Amino acid sequence: MIGRLNHVAIAVPDLGAAVATYRDTLGAQVSPAEDQPDHGVTTVFVDLPNTKIELLHPLGDNSPIAKFLERNPAGGIHHVCYEVDDIAAARDRMVAQGARILGPAEPKIGAHGKPVLFLHPKDMCGTLVELEQA
């Protein structure tokens, strides 16, 4: 059911330093920073040949990644995002298997303009999993 790995999201305390790490030290292509006020983050995409890394920095007072950075002050991998063809069908299948959706069961529009859901890390090998309709 799950398809491509859409992205790996890394929360970072210093976006400029993270951009320098990926652009200069690792030599990757990075996009300009983009504020996403609806999602409480500023994002930079690292383009790899087969997927992307999404660098996330808190934006505003209620950023969903603020607590993660309190626990992980140097930053860390925040979530992985898998693509699915039909997010409602995927949700129904996973809920029937006992997986829990974080927040409302209705998919909302994510940072890429597509419907997304998050699955509870306790049901997903300790990792926060985002599903995005491809």
Place this chain on the structure above:
Amino acid sequence: MIGRLNHVAIAVPDLGAAVATYRDTLGAQVSPAEDQPDHGVTTVFVDLPNTKIELLHPLGDNSPIAKFLERNPAGGIHHVCYEVDDIAAARDRMVAQGARILGPAEPKIGAHGKPVLFLHPKDMCGTLVELEQA
């Protein structure tokens, strides 16, 4: 310089449960479990269309992921692996930029039979980064 995301490694406390999560709940293709005594892990690969997820479970008394699972008893994302064309050249470039190699500077043969190095998480946005010669 870095190329494809070769894999995302997830350390798991219960390999059978992790396989069930990826195979049954998420509906992905998973490989048979394989003991890798030289690396202190048992691995299962989750094949995605563009990359793979590597489920890691400790093997033996000195597994390199044992401490990670003590800190993260439910499991969690252990590292990401980026491909490079020439690992010695990549190492030299990164060391010149101030990044630190974990362990000896000479690449060793990793779980896929190819030369690998690990970079210090403190220099990599709080994430453990493996480089593998493609």
